[in-house]
Amino acid sequence: MTAQALQPKDYKSVVPPTWCAGCGDYGVLNSLYKAFSELNIDYNNTVIVSGIGCSSRFPFFVKTYGIHTAHGRALPVAMGVKLANPELRVVATGGDGDGFSIGGGHVPHICRKNVDITYIIMDNRIYGLTKGQVSPTSDMGMVSSTTPYGSPDRPVNPLAFCLVYGATFVAQGYSGNPKEIAALIKQGMEHKGFSYINLVSPCPTFNKTNTFQAYKDLVEPLPDDHDRTNLPRAVELALNPGGKIRTGVYFESDTPSYQERLDEIKSKASKFTAAGFAGIVDLYRP
């Protein structure tokens, strides 16, 4: 890497985004370029991992290494990358369906393990790649192609979900405010351990309910005096009193990362046998 700081455009890959005009994900992508540039991130030393969905095309649009995995499996794959080479910076990206429906079973475990990766969800409350079905964050009653009489399901709450499972950094942003998103991504990537960033990112094509227009009056920053070390208060705000979309950092704690715990295990284990492979073989001598 040259000493010269990289500009946001330097992180752009040659592949142009495949998203519809007006998609909220453009704002997220530009914010990510900006955050990377401000952190002067080495794109050769960074891996972006995604699942399947519109927002999961993300890795193709950034000049880093990347893995575009199977639907719902970004987190376990991202975790494997990070644990195999802790020197790499690892970011997982995806949508609400990828993260909280098909892949929802992985979220509690990456939270409680506190693996040092940043997970960015672009929440559009709809399945866009399959052209408009309700997602796990869609409101009850929402009409879509698979819910012509209105959705019978209540939505999940990704922020509360991650908070109660022990994520050590939880934030929310809105793609109408890319500056703030860049700041959140920067903080998330500087955080030690698992950082979860929920980004409200409207789908102008298939979700005619949760639009930029509709969000305009709902989005507001977290209260100025919010104490980001106060978990019960963070959960309370995440439960969304008054139906507002509050942006900013809900919670942050200084907790040993999974890597630090694994390093402890390795140092404990190495005290038991000194002789490497031969020492292990000796355990099985009769």
Add this chain to the structure above:
Amino acid sequence: MARDDVIIRIGGEGGEGIISSGDIITGASAKAGFHVYTFKTFPAEIRGGYAMYQLRASSKQILSQGDGFDVFVAFNNDAYQVNKKELKPGTVLLWDGPEGGDIQPESHPGVISYAVPMTRIAKDELKAPKAKNMVALGAISTLFSFPIETLKENIRLKFGKKGQEVVDINIRAIDMGKEYVEKNIKKQDPYRLGEPQAKDKDVIVISGNEAVGLGALAAKVEFFSAYPITPATEIAIMLARNLPKLGGTLVQAEDEIASLGNVIGASYAGAKSMTATSGPGLSLMTELLGLASIAEIPLVVANVQRGGPSTGLPTKHEQSDLFTAVYGGHGDMSRIVLAVDNVEDCFHLTVDAFNLAEKYQIPVILLSDGSLGFRTEGIKVPDPSTLKLIDRKWFEPKGGEEVYKRYEYTKDLVSPMSKPGQPGGNYVATGLEHGEVSRPVYTPENHTRMIDKRFGKLANIEDEYKPTEREGDENADLGIISWGSTQGAVREALARARADGLKVAALYPKLIFPLPEKAIAKFAKSVKKVLIPEINKQAQFAELVRARTGIDSIRYNIYGGLPFPPGDIYNKIKEVIRP
């Protein structure tokens, strides 16, 4: 005539030290230079607390668990009731009695019965009821010529930490078992171990699952992630204890999908990576196996088969995951499937699995099974310096702004893989169809070409890997093709049949997929009939052989949850050759 080959089954109440005494006599026998082979099965009519241990020992090589048992040692009435119907003429019943225990043996014509009052000796004479198992070991050793001095040596080693008193009581118990037999029992059976071989002394006693773990360590595995599942868990247990000592990383994942996901990520990052599971886990993994296949990510999945489908028979033996291993998952998915024969094979084929995965950049499924996973054998101490380890074909950037072709169409169709962290090798691995540069390409030409690449890179694997072994007569009346741990029973049956003058041969393929078609076709031509015995209903391997080679075989399938007794295969050979 003396029989230098004895199968001893010990049954009793859990907590009576059945397993620990079994491990002690197995270890001592191996240490003295005998061959050992344990077998763990759990009867359907199992009741709470029943424990059993089965050991086959000989001064000669042992190929299978054998047919039933020669000696049954009954610690209590429950164990006697569970096993009494297997007492055949010529077998020995060694039981806790005539006083002190709760067994009242029925009449078993032709069965040789020895009563040793193990409970009474331990309780009344030694004042140490827990030493009953050692009284039994003393009696067993004396009756069947097990190495009693090595047994005592191991007891001193094992119990030394607990103090001299504990050691003394256990040694005394062994001596009392010995003395009782010498004074009171007249030997009427033929079972007597021969002279142990000094050259066979440098062994380890290890289970199939542990040997897979050891093979992985010898292959320099760096990352392992798994979810607990019977009968594969011991692989994770072995590696949890030992992999961190060598600097590697072990993860217990939230499910099998996650464990394979972890492994894919780790391998992408450059680490030799592995997971271990059993049927239900393999089913869950099939989607991500497709990702590893299309994205050409090397990894190893050890699948320890059990009875299926669904939860099936978790602790039992079956060879019924072959179709899933070979064909499981959607789309035209290339992969390599290996199957292990015995405990030593578990070590070596695990090394091979890593080598093949790295060489061809492909997922390799290693098929083991429950009875092989659980059982222990004495195997030669492995010497890692004799192993040839194959590393991945890495991409080395030349500098400049050239576009990295992750899936470059090379001569051998294996493309240099870039390790994240280096400039010039950036790419996105993807489960979408891609071109030579790893970006989505949806044209018909490209999809055809890339599928051909992923299968074509394996085109010469049979010549490169040499995955079969042939045994027996050149122009045989019958040829057996046997895969997986059924091979042990086939080897033993083949030896018996040839000793009888029957003309039989066998082919043992280690590589199941791609099927070594040339070797199989050549073998089939050299014999009059082909027999394929396997432990599944659907004749999965016979079907694969027919699908790939057109060769029809006589099928011999059992599916009760137990491995083949060699005697059954021997009988089948006779039946086929001389109907």
